[in-house]
Amino acid sequence: MQARAAELGRWPWLALLPIVIGLAGCFSERATAVAAGPCGTSLDPADIPSIILAIQNFAFDSNSVRVRVGGRVTWVNCEPAGTPSHTTTADGGAWGSSLLAPGQTFTTTFPTAGTFTYHCEPHTFMTGQVIVDP
Numbered sequence: 001m002q003a004r005a006a007e008l009g010r011w012p013w014l015a016l017l018p019i020v021i022g023l024a025g026c027f028s029e030r031a032t033a034v035a036a037g038p039c040g041t042s043l044d045p046a047d048i049p050s051i052i053l054a055i056q057n058f059a060f061d062s063n064s065v066r067v068r069v070g071g072r073v074t075w076v077n078c079e080p081a082g083t084p085s086h087t088t089t090a091d092g093g094a095w096g097s098s099l100l101a102p103g104q105t106f107t108t109t110f111p112t113a114g115t116f117t118y119h120c121e122p123h124t125f126m127t128g129q130v131i132v133d134p
Contacts, residue, residue: 039078039103050074050107053128055086055100055120060128067110068133074107075100087121088128096121 039054050072054061056079067073075088077100085099088106094116097106110116110132120126 039076052076054078055088055126058086058123059126060088060120062128064129064131066131066133069110069113071132072107072109073130074105076105077102084122086123086126088118089121091117091119 039056051065051067051074053065053073053075055075055077058079060075065073075097077086079086079102081102083102085101085104087097087099088108089096095108095118097108099122100106110130113132113134115129115131117127117129119128
């Protein structure tokens, strides 16, 4: 027992090692849990660091969002089943999703600073903008 106390005295962090190992498992890249997004949609774990925007009631959740260069935005179609599909399409062509049926998602990364306006192709009255800060 005294030998163990002497070891911990030289390396006090050893007493915390079991806790650190236990917590590491909680944040492991091997985690396969799928998070619930807006409207109960399942999101890919890779989309979690994104700003999540819902599409509902024939509108984008927010008219304007801000991200940093390298940031990502994920749009989730939260319309009820049977509602026409939507897109998220940059006015300048920087990105364009396919038609997103209810429950589907689209994610894009913003590699450069600027203001990017976008719309829904079938419903051009649906608009928004992403402001990308350096």
